[in-house]
Amino acid sequence: MPTLRMSKIDKQFFGKMANEQVDFTLEKGEIHALLGENGAGKTTLMNILYGIYQADGGTIELDGKPVSIKSPKDAIAHHIGMVHQHFTLVPTLTVRQNITLGLKSKGYPFVKARKLDQSIRLLSERYNLAVDPSALVSSLSVGAQQRVEIMKVLYRNAKLIILDEPTAVLTPQEVESLFIVLRRLREEGHSVIIITHHIDEVLAITDRVTVLRSAKNAAEVLTKETNEEELSSLMIGRRLQKIERKTLPFSYARKGLQLDSIQSKNGSLGPLSLSIPAGSIVGIAGVDGNGQKALAEVILGMQNLQSGTITLDDTALHHLSVKARKALGIGYISDDRLKDGLVLDMDLKENFLLSLYRKHACKPHHLIDARYLQEATEQAVSSYSIKTASLSTPVRYLSGGNQQKLILARELGDQPKVVVACQPTRGLDIGSTEEVHSILLDLRSQGCSVLLISSDLDEILSLSDTIAVMYQGKIMDVIEHGKVDMTYLGLLMAGSKTRRIV
Amino acid sequence: MRRVVLSFIVMIVVILLVSFLLIAMVGSDIPTSLVSFLRGIGGSTYAMAEVLVRATPLMLAALGVSVGFRTGFLNIGSEGQIYLGAIAITWLGMTFPSLPAPLMIALALVLGSLAGGLWALIPGLLKAKFGLSEVINTIMLNYIAINLVGILVRTSLKDPTYPYPMSPMLPVSTNFVQLLPPTRLHVGLLLALVCTALVYLLMFRTTPGFCMRAVGLNARACQCSGIAASKYVIISALISGALSGLAGVSEIAGLHHRLIEGISPSYGYLAIIVSLLGRNHPVGIVFASLGSAALQVGSMSMQRSSGVPTSIASIIMGLVVIMILSRKQLFGCKEA
Numbered sequence: 001m002p003t004l005r006m007s008k009i010d011k012q013f014f015g016k017m018a019n020e021q022v023d024f025t026l027e028k029g030e031i032h033a034l035l036g037e038n039g040a041g042k043t044t045l046m047n048i049l050y051g052i053y054q055a056d057g058g059t060i061e062l063d064g065k066p067v068s069i070k071s072p073k074d075a076i077a078h079h080i081g082m083v084h085q086h087f088t089l090v091p092t093l094t095v096r097q098n099i100t101l102g103l104k105s106k107g108y109p110f111v112k113a114r115k116l117d118q119s120i121r122l123l124s125e126r127y128n129l130a131v132d133p134s135a136l137v138s139s140l141s142v143g144a145q146q147r148v149e150i151m152k153v154l155y156r157n158a159k160l161i162i163l164d165e166p167t168a169v170l171t172p173q174e175v176e177s178l179f180i181v182l183r184r185l186r187e188e189g190h191s192v193i194i195i196t197h198h199i200d201e202v203l204a205i206t207d208r209v210t211v212l213r214s215a216k217n218a219a220e221v222l223t224k225e226t227n228e229e230e231l232s233s234l235m236i237g238r239r240l241q242k243i244e245r246k247t248l249p250f251s252y253a254r255k256g257l258q259l260d261s262i263q264s265k266n267g268s269l270g271p272l273s274l275s276i277p278a279g280s281i282v283g284i285a286g287v288d289g290n291g292q293k294a295l296a297e298v299i300l301g302m303q304n305l306q307s308g309t310i311t312l313d314d315t316a317l318h319h320l321s322v323k324a325r326k327a328l329g330i331g332y333i334s335d336d337r338l339k340d341g342l343v344l345d346m347d348l349k350e351n352f353l354l355s356l357y358r359k360h361a362c363k364p365h366h367l368i369d370a371r372y373l374q375e376a377t378e379q380a381v382s383s384y385s386i387k388t389a390s391l392s393t394p395v396r397y398l399s400g401g402n403q404q405k406l407i408l409a410r411e412l413g414d415q416p417k418v419v420v421a422c423q424p425t426r427g428l429d430i431g432s433t434e435e436v437h438s439i440l441l442d443l444r445s446q447g448c449s450v451l452l453i454s455s456d457l458d459e460i461l462s463l464s465d466t467i468a469v470m471y472q473g474k475i476m477d478v479i480e481h482g483k484v485d486m487t488y489l490g491l492l493m494a495g496s497k498t499r500r501i502v
Numbered sequence: 503m504r505r506v507v508l509s510f511i512v513m514i515v516v517i518l519l520v521s522f523l524l525i526a527m528v529g530s531d532i533p534t535s536l537v538s539f540l541r542g543i544g545g546s547t548y549a550m551a552e553v554l555v556r557a558t559p560l561m562l563a564a565l566g567v568s569v570g571f572r573t574g575f576l577n578i579g580s581e582g583q584i585y586l587g588a589i590a591i592t593w594l595g596m597t598f599p600s601l602p603a604p605l606m607i608a609l610a611l612v613l614g615s616l617a618g619g620l621w622a623l624i625p626g627l628l629k630a631k632f633g634l635s636e637v638i639n640t641i642m643l644n645y646i647a648i649n650l651v652g653i654l655v656r657t658s659l660k661d662p663t664y665p666y667p668m669s670p671m672l673p674v675s676t677n678f679v680q681l682l683p684p685t686r687l688h689v690g691l692l693l694a695l696v697c698t699a700l701v702y703l704l705m706f707r708t709t710p711g712f713c714m715r716a717v718g719l720n721a722r723a724c725q726c727s728g729i730a731a732s733k734y735v736i737i738s739a740l741i742s743g744a745l746s747g748l749a750g751v752s753e754i755a756g757l758h759h760r761l762i763e764g765i766s767p768s769y770g771y772l773a774i775i776v777s778l779l780g781r782n783h784p785v786g787i788v789f790a791s792l793g794s795a796a797l798q799v800g801s802m803s804m805q806r807s808s809g810v811p812t813s814i815a816s817i818i819m820g821l822v823v824i825m826i827l828s829r830k831q832l833f834g835c836k837e838a
Contacts, residue, residue: 302725323728332726343720354716354727357709367707 001064003028003191004049004160009058011044014397018044019055020215026160031182031192033202033223035235036212037429039399042195043085045212046162050082051075081158083149085165091138095131096120099152123154127184128177142287143174150181161185164195168455169288172490179205199231211235236430245463245481248445252278254313256449257418262298262308262318269294269473271308276418276449278313281440283464284453286493291473292453293335296420299451300332301325312418312449327358329417333407333424335453337400341407344396348388348406349377351395355410380409401428404436412439419443422453437463457489471495509833513825520821524814535808542803543796549803551685555757556795559584559749559766561694563773564791565701566618566745568782572705573738574718575626579640580746581770582647583618587750589651590617592659592761595672603675610676610751611693618747619740621647626739630732636739644770652763659761669761678756688756695788697745702784704741714738746770775823794819 004026011019019041026032034042047053049060051069060067062078069075075082089098096116105116117133124131129147137145146166153161167175182205185192196202202209203223211218211234218234256278263270269291276282284292297303299310301322310318317325326332334340342351353373356362362372377391384405388398395403404424412419421440425433440463444450454460460467461484469476469492476492491497525535542549563580570577577583590613594606601609625639652667654660661670678688705711714734717724721731753765776794780786801815825832 300726321728321730322725323730326728334726339720339722340726341723343716343723345719346716350712350716353709353712354723354729357712358728363709367703368709368712 002026003063005061006045006049007059007061009045009048009060010056011041011048011053012056013044017215019048022058022212022215022217024210025220026191026193027208028191029186029189030207031186031194031205033206033209034193034195034212035197035199035202035209035231036218037197037235039214039401039429040212040235041215042212043164046082046164046193046195049075050080050162076156076158079157079159080162081153081156081160082162083146083153083164083166085168087145087149089137089145089148091136093137094133095135095137095140095148095151096133098137098148099133099155101152103156120151120155123151127151127154127188128181129154142169142289143171143177146170146178147181158190160191160193162193162195165197166194167196167198167201171287171493172457172486173494174287175201197235199228199235202231203228213237245441248279252447254278254447255311256280256313257299257451258309258311259299260309260311262310263306264294264298264473265304265306266294267306269298269303270306272473272475273308274468274475274478276451278417278447278449279444280465281444281450281452281463283460283467284451284470285457285460285467285489286455286470288455290470292470293422294473295470296332296334296422296451296453299418299420300330323358326355329415331411331414331416331419333404333411333419333421335422335426337403337407342395342403345394347392347394348381348386348398349373349391351406352377352380352410355414380406380413384409401432404428405432408436408439412443415446416443416448418449418451420451420453423455424452425454425456425459433459469493505833509829512833513822513829516825517818517821521814521818524817525808525810528810530808530810535804535810538807539800539804541807542800545803547682548685549799551682551687553792553796553799554691555686555688556799557791558688558690558694558756559753559769560773560776560791560795561787562690562697562749562752563746563769564776564780564787565694565697565784566742566749567773567777568780568784568787569701569705569714569738569745570622570742571777571782572718573714573735574721575629575735575738575742576637577622577625577640577739577742577746578637578774579622579625579643579743579770580749580773581766581768582640582644583621583743583746584750584753584766584770585647585651586617586621586743587614587747588754588761588765589654589659589750590614590747591676591751591754592654592669592672595676596659596669599673599675601675606673606675607678607755610755611748614747614751615744616747618750619742619744621747622739622743623736626736626743629739630735651761651765655761655763661760667763671760672754676755677759678752686757688752690752690756693748693752697748698784698788701745705784710734710737746773749773772819775819778823779826 002025006024009019009022022041022045024045034046036042044053048055051071051074060069067078069078096113099120100116105111120133129151131144131147131151137148166178170178182192194206206223208222209226209231210220213235257276259272259274261271261273274282284295286292294303298305301320305318309316312328338344356373356376362369374391381388386402386405388402395406425436428436440450440452452460452463465481467479467484469489471493472495476497522532525532543553544550563584567577567580591610594610594613621643624643625636628634628639629636655667655669659669661668678690681687681689705715713724713729714737717729717731717734724731749769754761758765772794776790777787780790797818798815801812804810805812
């Protein structure tokens with residue numbers, strides 16, 4: 001008898017099916033991957049299991065007994081725990097306080113800190129989860145924070161543990177140690193569900209795979225009986241064509257974007273130097289939060305420099321305003337499209353106007369030319385195949401992928417000289433990701449200097465001419481395309497430069 | 503859709519019930535009170551003109567508030583800016599009494615809007631440059647402005663021939679044209695309507711207006727697109743204050759013809775409510791200011807003929823605002 005059986009789960013959001021007749025079964029003591037593209041309904045299904053959403057239809061059985069899970073509280077009572085993609089820790093509290101948050105231990109409200117620390121240590125030894133109970137969460141690395149999240153779940157006696165995209169923020173080495181923890185959990189009789197869209201992870205760690213595709217079940221297979229090709233075609237419904245990155249047959253004379261010993265004012269970045277010649281893609285590899293965003297923002301002008309220079313084809317940029325830099329041809333794709341890229345309560349046209357407003361053509365007599373704006377937006381919507389109910393829909397109601405495409409259309413549509421792309425494919429399905437990749441490669445062959453910042457190493461490796469690894473605001477090393485050694489890369493990402501293999 | 507209709511019906515019923523209850527509590531006859539309320543609003547040409555007279559400063563000040571709100575500049579200081587506009591025209595009229603009327607009016611409008619605008623510019627700059635809360639600062643500037651008028655009408659702007667704290671009557675050249683004598687309706691109403699059209703054009707048809715609205719919704723995204731958010735906060739503070747300043751000018755030029763203490767019976771605060779009710783949209787504000795003016799004028803008539811205190815108008819106003827703000831949540835309306 002499976003430990004969990006979800007059958008015929010239906011869930012609708014605003015008339016769109018997020019889960020349609022989805023079945024999911026989990027055996028006791030297995031690591032089970034829930035594989036699918038973004039928007040396939042993986043997280044929705046797990047949120048239903050964890051009580052965050054209520055299913056519109058279908059049943060959930062735990063150990064053969066039907067249960068109703070109305071809130072995460074019910075889920076925890078049923079020994080279900082979930083580690084969300086975005087951590088839910090309080091940074092100003094200690095590890096112990098975070099783990100015991102909301103629980104009443106013996107002697108409440110007087111906390112016996114030493115006793116709690118003891119039990120946390122026991123738990124961490126048992127599962128190989130190295131954490132110091134008295135450390136402040138804000139002082140921990142992302143990998144350690146994830147361990148705290150897992151501890152939090154285990155401390156609440158979870159037998160069934162759901163991990164939503166657990167490897168997205170980890171270095172290759174951290175991924176390895178996470179896998180060790182997961183195997184340990186399996187040995188201890190826990191059942192683990194990993195939500196992911198990375199096929200290599202599925203093959204590396206899981207016992208069984210359930211594939212979802214556009215809100216429906218695509219397949220359920222045993223990991224040892226499948227392979228990468230089968231999984232990818234199950235996931236996207238067709239065979240994946242790997243983008244070919246060709247060496248350009250010519251080179252541009254222009255220098256492109258040059259960063260010379262720059263240091264940001266708030267001290268989080270630099271000193272570093274980097275050259276992005278015209279017609280090349282420089283990829284920034286590194287664990288999230290190591291100054292990548294600051295790097296993007298000093299180029300755009302959102303953050304000021306303490307020292308150093310930024311030049312574009314010998315024009316100094318670093319003292320110019322954002323507006324002037326954008327006018328020189330800098331396109332910016334932020335990793336946070338909701339905060340930095342879009343005005344959610346405005347419609348598509350107005351979001352397009354965010355960059356068009358400077359052009360004279362859109363305001364011939366000082367008033368905004370509604371027809372010009374309409375046509376410009378229509379053209380972008382069709383050439384980037386953005387799906388929307390109308391051009392007057394607030395972009396809040398667009399899906400993440402369509403929002404991203406809107407930003408791409410706006411930022412890349414005007415033949416930029418420099419593109420700063422932060423996580424340009426985050427939240428996009430594989431098809432759209434391919435499109436973005438080929439757009440970036442096109443820009444490269446048109447002579448654009450592309451800075452690609454991504455936590456998806458595959459993306460960096462397949463697109464970049466050179467790869468720079470960032471750690472704590474500095475560039476550890478710059479590696480030529482084709483001369484990449486993964487172990488060395490991982491060590492650089494973790495801040496160590498000791499072993500050099502060429 | 504059905505829920506939306508239902509929610510409005512429930513709101514009207516609640517408002518009527520509360521009004522009846524209040525009228526009954528003060529011991530007045532409900533039908534007589536209602537009749538006098540309605541007569542006060544629409545019973546005569548004079549009554550209708552009175553509503554328009556009341557609506558004029560509300561409209562101007564609320565337009566100002568809405569420009570600020572749209573840009574994320576929460577201007578609670580409309581009241582003070584109205585006083586500054588009033589000071590400006592009084593000073594002008596007293597200092598240069600012999601200017602010809604067209605020049606006098608033009609100068610009064612310019613000076614009044616400048617005075618109000620600069621008064622709002624102080625918190626605008628403090629917000630844009632240092633991130634200080636404009637809410638606190640505008641409120642504090644209200645106290646300063648109100649008491650500044652109190653001092654001025656006792657000192658430099660005082661009428662020496664009169665024992666009370668007020669300025670002398672201003673020269674006739676400062677007066678707005680009366681539109682419909684013998685009612686008090688004056689050309690300030692037209693000024694307010696022209697400003698409505700201009701604010702609409704600015705905010706919804708030009709790029710600076712677009713930038714202001716975008717800054718109000720997501721300043722960070724604007725900065726990433728090269729729109730200098732703080733610049734537009736400052737511009738919007740200026741415009742916001744200038745419109746309130748015009749309200750002050752219009753009250754003196756059209757109605758009082760002299761500066762007195764309490765020249766604005768909280769129009770500046772009411773304007774915030776009017777702007778909210780009008781959804782910060784110029785057209786909505788025209789209707790909201792007419793509605794709240796009617797409520798006030800009607801309740802004054804009710805006080806005169808059936809002894810119901812005018813505070814009932816404030817109570818109803820407060821109730822309306824709370825219900826409108828919580829309507830969607832209370833009735834579960836989803837509007838696209």
